[in-house]
Amino acid sequence: MITLTPKTLSPFSFLCNPIPKHQNQNSKYTIVTQYSDSNSKPTFNSNCESEFQTERGLKFDIGETFFRHESATGRDLGVLAAALYKRSKGKLRVLDALCGCGIRSLRYLIEAEADFVLANDANDDNRKVITENLSQVESGDDPRWAVTLSDANRIMTECYLKRDFFDLIDIDSFGSDSSFLRSAINALKLDGLLYVTSTDGFSSGGRRPQQTLAAYGAYVRPMPYSNELGLRMLIGGAVRVASVLGYRVTPLFSYYSYHGPIFRVMLRVNRGKLPDNSYCHNCGSSQEYSWAELGRMSCPCSDSKVSKSLIVSGPLWTGPLHDTIYITEMLHLAEEWGWAGSGSGTDLDKLLNQMVAESDPRLPFGYTKLDEVASRAKVNSPPLRAVMSTLEKEGYAASRSHIESNAIKTNCSMAGCIRIAKQLQQCSSAE
Numbered sequence: 523m524i525t526l527t528p529k530t531l532s533p534f535s536f537l538c539n540p541i542p543k544h545q546n547q548n549s550k551y552t553i554v555t556q557y558s559d560s561n562s563k564p565t566f567n568s569n570c571e572s573e574f575q576t577e578r579g580l581k582f583d584i585g586e587t588f589f590r591h592e593s594a595t596g597r598d599l600g601v602l603a604a605a606l607y608k609r610s611k612g613k614l615r616v617l618d619a620l621c622g623c624g625i626r627s628l629r630y631l632i633e634a635e636a637d638f639v640l641a642n643d644a645n646d647d648n649r650k651v652i653t654e655n656l657s658q659v660e661s662g663d664d665p666r667w668a669v670t671l672s673d674a675n676r677i678m679t680e681c682y683l684k685r686d687f688f689d690l691i692d693i694d695s696f697g698s699d700s701s702f703l704r705s706a707i708n709a710l711k712l713d714g715l716l717y718v719t720s721t722d723g724f725s726s727g728g729r730r731p732q733q734t735l736a737a738y739g740a741y742v743r744p745m746p747y748s749n750e751l752g753l754r755m756l757i758g759g760a761v762r763v764a765s766v767l768g769y770r771v772t773p774l775f776s777y778y779s780y781h782g783p784i785f786r787v788m789l790r791v792n793r794g795k796l797p798d799n800s801y802c803h804n805c806g807s808s809q810e811y812s813w814a815e816l817g818r819m820s821c822p823c824s825d826s827k828v829s830k831s832l833i834v835s836g837p838l839w840t841g842p843l844h845d846t847i848y849i850t851e852m853l854h855l856a857e858e859w860g861w862a863g864s865g866s867g868t869d870l871d872k873l874l875n876q877m878v879a880e881s882d883p884r885l886p887f888g889y890t891k892l893d894e895v896a897s898r899a900k901v902n903s904p905p906l907r908a909v910m911s912t913l914e915k916e917g918y919a920a921s922r923s924h925i926e927s928n929a930i931k932t933n934c935s936m937a938g939c940i941r942i943a944k945q946l947q948q949c950s951s952a953e
């Protein structure tokens with residue numbers, strides 16, 4: 523068994539995600555398996571309702587751990603993707619690398635029917651609550667779960683060195699995921715799933731380009747659709763780290779939530795490389811250019827009158843945000859499980875339907891905010907449905923955006939949208 527000392531860890535993981543002082547840094551990581559010590563076997567007090575939270579009907583304790591109800595949709599999406607993976611591969615080993623109270627681990631075990639989950643959190647104070655929560659899962663001779671209390675990079679590096687690979691690694695970090703990407707990709711099976719997070723709203727909005735350069739390798743400037751940019755920056759960061767290691771990543775779904783804000787991306791990791799693109803933003807129009815084109819300064823903007831105002835952000839992921847087939851299957855599974863439609867208590871089917879619509883390959887990067895269209899057209903904000911149906915009648919592709927409620931993704935130009943907004947205003951005044 524290889525034991526890593528803290529000296530081998532990246533200092534960034536300590537800066538962004540401090541290890542609690544009381545953790546014994548010199549010891550090997552502790553594995554708490556269920557029933558390993560009958561005296562310390564946890565008791566789960568199901569009579570004491572008030573101590574427990576519920577999510578999708580599962581009871582669990584949060585104790586003093588970091589827990590957000592608002593992340594439930596992100597957990598739902600992770601479980602659906604994991605369950606589909608299990609159905610197609612017949613096997614599912616999960617590493618919940620920053621597990622908090624262990625709710626994700628519990629859900630991967632019960633709902634996605636994971637064969638094994640390693641629940642890890644650096645905070646030793648979380649040990650009792652994680653163990654109690656996972657003890658709800660019956661295990662035979664072959665334990666279905668284990669708990670480790672260590673730094674995520676340390677665990678993933680140990681697993682990689684032992685050739686102990688996982689089908690799904692969930693990195694639910696504070697701030698940016700970037701300090702965990704390398705060890706996570708190494709510890710993942712080929713064709714495995716990597717679920718990464720960023721809660722780094724300021725940086726993704728382009729307000730801290732030096733920080734995004736450090737964390738994601740992308741110099742990002744303010745743009746009108748900053749939250750989509752946040753998702754693209756997150757994917758781009760993973761693409762960059764993976765390609766250094768000889769892997770390519772492709773997103774299965776990308777999810778933004780206003781609460782946090784939270785940016786979550788489920789990536790599939792395989793061998794091989796993808797070309798990376800940069801992105802040119804010029805006076806509201808959007809176009810993609812390869813690095814080579816930018817290097818030669820041969821992008822069309824450089825010949826135009828507006829070339830002096832050229833703002834380049836990147837490199838960013840400019841490909842699709844979702845895999846249409848995968849999210850369509852996730853939608854079907856949500857319906858099968860009763861997680862969709864009225865009575866399910868969530869808007870999961872609405873979200874997944876929007877993601878399916880957003881993944882229309884005719885739709886470009888970004889979205890158009892209707893308030894901005896209205897302000898440029900000097901009219902009242904046009905009704906979203908009316909704009910969408912006019913665009914579709916005129917032969918454009920159009921969808922709502924799950925990222926921004928009063929915005930549309932469309933291949934119609936801003937000038938076209940302004941014209942439509944004016945027409946709609948005229949029609950409504952004439953009525």
Ligand SMILES: C[S@@+](CC[C@H](N)C(=O)[O-])C[C@H]1O[C@@H](n2cnc3c(N)ncnc32)[C@H](O)[C@@H]1O
Pocket residue numbers: 535538539540541587588589590593597619620621622623624625626642643644645672673674675694695696
């Ligand atoms: C956002 S919370 C996790 C929430 C949990 N996944 C959920 O869905 O409720 C982040 C967790 O990461 C843990 N953490 C912070 N830095 C860490 C590190 N370097 N390695 C492992 N865990 C870490 C914290 O103790 C905290 O419980």
